[in-house]
Amino acid sequence: MTTSVRKSVVVSQERIVLALAILLFVIAALTLRGFIAPDNLISIVRSVSVLGILALGMAIVIIGRGIDLSAVAIMAMSVAWYLQMLRAGTPDALALPIALGGVLVIGLANGFLIAYADVPAIFATLASGAFVFGFVRSQLIAQDAIPVPAGHWVEVLGGIRYAGIPIEVFIFAAIAFATFLFLRYTKWGRYVYYAGDNPVAARNVGIPVRPMLMLRYVVSALIAFIAGLLTAASLHWMNTRVVNSTLLYDIILVAVIGGIGLSGGKGGVRNVLFGAALIGIMSNVMTILDIQVLIQNLIKATILLAAIIIDGLINPRDEQTSQQGDI
Amino acid sequence: MKYLKMIMAAAAALTIVLGVNVHKASAADPGPMQYAKALKGKRVMLVPMATGFDLAQGWMAILKHEVEGFGGIFETRDPNWKVEAGAQAITEAISSENKPDVLIAMPFDLNSYSKLLSRAQKEGIYVILIDNPANFKADAYVGGDWTELGRLEAEAVIKGCGANSSKKIGLVQGDETNATSLFQYAGIMEVMKQHPDFQVVAKPDSNWDATTSRTVTTTMLQQHPDMCGIIDFWDGDATGAAAAIRDAGKMKQIYLVTTGGGEETTDCKLLGDGTFSAVVSTELVNESEAMVAMIKYLLQSGQKPGTTPTYIYTLLSTITKDNMKPRSCWSLKGLQAIAEGK
Numbered sequence: 098m099t100t101s102v103r104k105s106v107v108v109s110q111e112r113i114v115l116a117l118a119i120l121l122f123v124i125a126a127l128t129l130r131g132f133i134a135p136d137n138l139i140s141i142v143r144s145v146s147v148l149g150i151l152a153l154g155m156a157i158v159i160i161g162r163g164i165d166l167s168a169v170a171i172m173a174m175s176v177a178w179y180l181q182m183l184r185a186g187t188p189d190a191l192a193l194p195i196a197l198g199g200v201l202v203i204g205l206a207n208g209f210l211i212a213y214a215d216v217p218a219i220f221a222t223l224a225s226g227a228f229v230f231g232f233v234r235s236q237l238i239a240q241d242a243i244p245v246p247a248g249h250w251v252e253v254l255g256g257i258r259y260a261g262i263p264i265e266v267f268i269f270a271a272i273a274f275a276t277f278l279f280l281r282y283t284k285w286g287r288y289v290y291y292a293g294d295n296p297v298a299a300r301n302v303g304i305p306v307r308p309m310l311m312l313r314y315v316v317s318a319l320i321a322f323i324a325g326l327l328t329a330a331s332l333h334w335m336n337t338r339v340v341n342s343t344l345l346y347d348i349i350l351v352a353v354i355g356g357i358g359l360s361g362g363k364g365g366v367r368n369v370l371f372g373a374a375l376i377g378i379m380s381n382v383m384t385i386l387d388i389q390v391l392i393q394n395l396i397k398a399t400i401l402l403a404a405i406i407i408d409g410l411i412n413p414r415d416e417q418t419s420q421q422g423d424i
Numbered sequence: 425m426k427y428l429k430m431i432m433a434a435a436a437a438l439t440i441v442l443g444v445n446v447h448k449a450s451a452a453d454p455g456p457m458q459y460a461k462a463l464k465g466k467r468v469m470l471v472p473m474a475t476g477f478d479l480a481q482g483w484m485a486i487l488k489h490e491v492e493g494f495g496g497i498f499e500t501r502d503p504n505w506k507v508e509a510g511a512q513a514i515t516e517a518i519s520s521e522n523k524p525d526v527l528i529a530m531p532f533d534l535n536s537y538s539k540l541l542s543r544a545q546k547e548g549i550y551v552i553l554i555d556n557p558a559n560f561k562a563d564a565y566v567g568g569d570w571t572e573l574g575r576l577e578a579e580a581v582i583k584g585c586g587a588n589s590s591k592k593i594g595l596v597q598g599d600e601t602n603a604t605s606l607f608q609y610a611g612i613m614e615v616m617k618q619h620p621d622f623q624v625v626a627k628p629d630s631n632w633d634a635t636t637s638r639t640v641t642t643t644m645l646q647q648h649p650d651m652c653g654i655i656d657f658w659d660g661d662a663t664g665a666a667a668a669i670r671d672a673g674k675m676k677q678i679y680l681v682t683t684g685g686g687e688e689t690t691d692c693k694l695l696g697d698g699t700f701s702a703v704v705s706t707e708l709v710n711e712s713e714a715m716v717a718m719i720k721y722l723l724q725s726g727q728k729p730g731t732t733p734t735y736i737y738t739l740l741s742t743i744t745k746d747n748m749k750p751r752s753c754w755s756l757k758g759l760q761a762i763a764e765g766k
Contacts, residue, residue, distance in 0.1 A: 130647070137646045144639045234476065234504075241476035242660065244689065255667075263671070332634050332667050336660070337476070341505045342633050384643040390629040390636075391600055 110407050111356035111368050118375040125382045132385065139262055145351075145377035146269040147324045148344070152351040152369045153276045154320030158313050159352055160280070162293040162361025163218040165317045167207060167226030169345045174233035175200045176325035177335045180243040180251075189250075197322065203229055204318030208311025222314075230340050242336040245329050255330030265327045272320065277366040285309065294362030343394060350397060351376055354404040462724040464495040469524035471513050472554070473532060475502040477660060478687040478756055479708060480530070483554065485759035486712035487528075491719070499524070507532040514540045518547050526550045526719050531558040533601040545729035550722040552715060555706065557603045561733040564718045568683075568706040569737040570604045574611020577681045580702040580742050581653035582619055584679030589652035594644045595627040596637050596656040596665050608657050608683070625651065630661045637664030645672045652679060659684030659691060659703060666699045685711075686743065692753035695745050702744045709754050711738045 126133040151168055158165045179196035183189065203225060210221040234241075245252045257264040280286040291299040292306050300306045329335040355372025357364030376397075383393045468491045472480035484500055491498040501517070503510030510529075514537065517524055527549050531537040538560040541551045545563075553560070555567035581593055595612065598605035609627075616622055625648045628640035637656060645651060645668060654669070656662035662682035669678045679701045684691045685708035694700045714736045743752045 134646060137643070140639075140642045140646060144642070147635075240478070240481065241474060242690075328635060331671075332638065332663055334634065334663050336634050336663075338474075338505060338660075339633065339635065342631070342636075344635075380639070381643060384628055384640050385647055387626055387628060389600060390631050 109356060110354075110404065110411055111364075111371055113407070114354055114356060114375050114404075115371045118371060118378055121375070121378050121382065125378065125385075129382065129385050132382070136261075137381070139266070141377045141381045142266050142269075143263050144380065145373040146263075146265040147327050148347055148351060148376070149269050149369060149373040150265075150272055150320060150324045150327070151344075151348045152355075152373060153272055153366065154317040154324075155348050155352045156357050156364065156366070156369050157276065157280070157289065158218075158317050159357050159359060160293045160361060160364055161289045161310060161313050162296065163211065163310070163313065164222065164349075164359075165207065165314060166219065166222040166345060167203065167229060168222075168317060168321045168348060169342075170226035170230045170340050171200060171203055171318050172321040172325035172328070173335060173337045173339050174229050174238075175203075175322050176329050177243045177337050178233050178237045180245055180329065180335055181238040183246050183249065184243065200318045200322045201315060204315035205311060207318070208314035211314070212307035212310040226340075230337070234337060238337070241338055242334050245333045245335070251326060251330050252333055254326070255333065263331075265331065268323070268327060272323070273366050273370065280365055285312070289313065290362050343397075346401070347376065347397070350401045350404075353408060354400065356408070358408055359405075459720075459724065460495065463720065466496045466526070466723055467499065467522060467524040468496055468526045468528065468719055469499045469501065469517055470528045470554075471501045471503065471510055471517075472530040473503060473510070473556075474505045475500055476504070478690050479555065479685045479706075481756055482685060482687065482708045482754065482759055483528075483712050483715070485756070485763040486709070487716065489763045490716045494720070507536050511537065511540055514544065518544050518549065523547060524549055525723060526552060528552045528554050528715065530554045531556050531603075534559045534603050534606075542730075548729060550719075550729045552718055552722075554715060555604070555711070557607070561730055563722055563729055563732070564715075564734045564736055566715045566718060566736045567711055567738065568604075568740055569735075570607035571611040571614070572737075573683055573704050573706070573740055574608035574613075575615050576611075576704045576740055576742050577608065577655045577683065577702075578612040578615035580704065580744075581655055581679055581681045582615070582622055584681065584701055585622070585652035590650040591622045592625045592648055592651045593622060594625055594641070594648065594651055594654045596641060596644075596654060596661070597627055597629045598632050598657045598661075599629055605657055612655060630656070630658075630664065632658055632661050634661045634664035634667075637661040638668045639664075641665040641668035642671065645669070645674065645678075652677065654678055654680050656680065656682045658682065659694075659700070662700065663694070666694070670699075686753045688753045688755045691743065692748060695743060695748060698745070702742055704740055704742050705752070707738045707741060709759075714738060 131137055151172065154168060155165060175196050178199065179192055182192035182195065207222055207225050210216045211218045254264060259267065280289060288299065288304050288309050291304055292309055296306055325335065351372040352369060353359060354375060355368030357368045468487065470483060470487060472483065474480060475484065488498045501513035503513060510532065514529065517527060527544050529537055529541060529551065531553065535558065538558055541560050541562065544551055550563045553562040553565045557565055585591060597609060616624060626644045628644065630637035630640060641654065641664065654665055656665040659682045662680065666680060669675055669680060675698055681702045682700055683704045683706065686705035691703045691705065695703060718736060
């Protein structure tokens, strides 16, 4: 009896978010006309697909006690550069590997700076994001927005539907499943948690902490590239202004709100899915209600703040964290 | 007699000399000298919201060509969509040793540059506002009358929807601070009042971002499946609204109106393939030429900066697939080639 009472008292942030999302969903379904329509539900999932994909990459990094502030810059600039090469007449067989190579280099550079040069992740990726944006924008592309060449496979990709559901939803699901398998069932996936929970102990037991760390930033960069391709596929353009938008904060919001602790070692794919669900439903409801963007940002920021406070209360800093610092 | 002859000869010679002199004086037009004296070596600086989009690149190409043509120095600063970076660029320009003689600014909103630009005028710099109005007495505002632009958009969408449609229209606004967004909205609503049977059913903001435009348009289309037209406040993000319409399979049903400078790949190409239905063009080339004329005028006028606030509105035009002509749009590549002297 006492154990069951104690169990019910334990309220994780993940459960709060799930409950909130369900509550909001039910209220919206009962009060808002058209909310429950299948098309609207598909659109909710779709609107958070790219965000969710980016948040999965971010989750892997955060679980390993890091953060990747260069994700949006990599997403926008790698794809803009790729499209620019195509426009300039570079064959796809060459342009794609070059762009992919660039993405790998940035991921490796992020990882190297953090793992071997001991630069805090928050500064290393902030700087590399600014560098990627500045370098690509000034040296490699001619304009803020680059169109996808007509008939190119990226354009075709954006039009693919299965059972009326856009392709990016399936890709989001596939990446979520792959990430789940990686984190849960592979040795290297488990190492992410150990390294995030206590890097020194992980190193002492012989886990290759530094190469693992580089791997996480490479994975994050590659996921950003995929998210960028999907964005371009849907809009037929890549507008690099997205780097200045609130997208980066939205990614962190999805990860943190879902209950992935910023101090590392906690959370998983499920948290990202719950966070994405809440944000998706909330944005959709606010758009249906015609709430101004300024107010929408205020509401989102308030929720992020609340999530961080709850995160601090539920996952208090232990001795290890305070000794080593978090991200 | 002898003397008389001499006097006559001298008079004749004098007449000839004088005549030639008179002739010479009439051939020497004083204009070019005055022009060169006033303009040569003058510095013109452009601070757009960013240098990477079609409008700014078009202005830069024409201004560079013209300013360097009269022996001036043309410079730009790139705030890259950040208002603080723009303010800093203007501050530095005002306090630098080589102050610009003419500062052309594209403000982000009605107020944030106002004080800085007044200071620039006090320092003897002529200030021209381009495309975005602000609460400030510039020596010239050059660009569209955005209220009128809103009216034209509303008229285009009403005509595009037709009398037999649902008469339901959606707006994808920019944001709540930019003058172009506020004035466009005012113009649209003015026309809507004259057509009470037409109705604006939703008016979300895109924050000028294409992905947001797509998301809010998708939601709008689901909430109002019988909608007949959408006005998106800028061609830079209207590709998002267009994507939502395309995804919903409603390209034939929805009449999509937007506005832009009339660049070939962003406007006419998208009108041609049916992505946009109508674009109210701010006619970038005319706008730039007006800007050039103002620069030349101000530098010769000798007046104190801020003396006569002037509005040079470009004649706006609504381009559709049907009325599109080879000269409806301009090519950025072409303009840049001219500026590079190729």
